[in-house]
Amino acid sequence: xxxxxEIIATAKxxxxxxxxxxxxxxxxxxxxxxxxxxxxxxxxxxxLYQKLVRFVTDAHTxxxxxxxxxxxxxxxxxxxxxxxxxxxxxxxxxxWQWIREEKADHxxxx
Numbered sequence: 282x283x284x285x286x287e288i289i290a291t292a293k294x295x296x297x298x299x300x301x302x303x304x305x306x307x308x309x310x311x312x313x314x315x316x317x318x319x320x321x322x323x324x325x326x327x328x329l330y331q332k333l334v335r336f337v338t339d340a341h342t343x344x345x346x347x348x349x350x351x352x353x354x355x356x357x358x359x360x361x362x363x364x365x366x367x368x369x370x371x372x373x374x375x376x377w378q379w380i381r382e383e384k385a386d387h388x389x390x391x
Contacts, residue, residue: 285333288315292337304345308337334367343367344379355380355390 292315295307317330334343347363348355361376384390 289336304342306346309346312337331366340364340368340371344376348383351388353388355384355388357390
């Protein structure tokens with residue numbers, strides 16, 4: 282049986298900082314390894330991972346974690362969906378504001 286409390290506690294202690302040292306991705310990377318990929322990717326594991334994200338990070342860091350995978354095209358609807366799966370209390374307007382703040386000149390919003 283998986284001990285989620287232990288996984289969450291360990292994840293909270295992991296560190297992998299963004300280049301500007303504003304965001305710690307370590308807890309998310311650890312959680313991804315232990316929940317999403319440990320026994321192979323599945324829809325069930327994805328839903329569990331999305332549910333547990335809120336216990337190891339904040340909504341803005343989760344947004345940034347997903348946003349950094351957008352190289353040229355920013356699929357805004359997908360980004361909003363991803364953030365709200367783990368943080369349903371965060372409004373679309375807030376996520377749009379974050380998108381506008383983080384968008385680089387070369388990125389295109391879709």
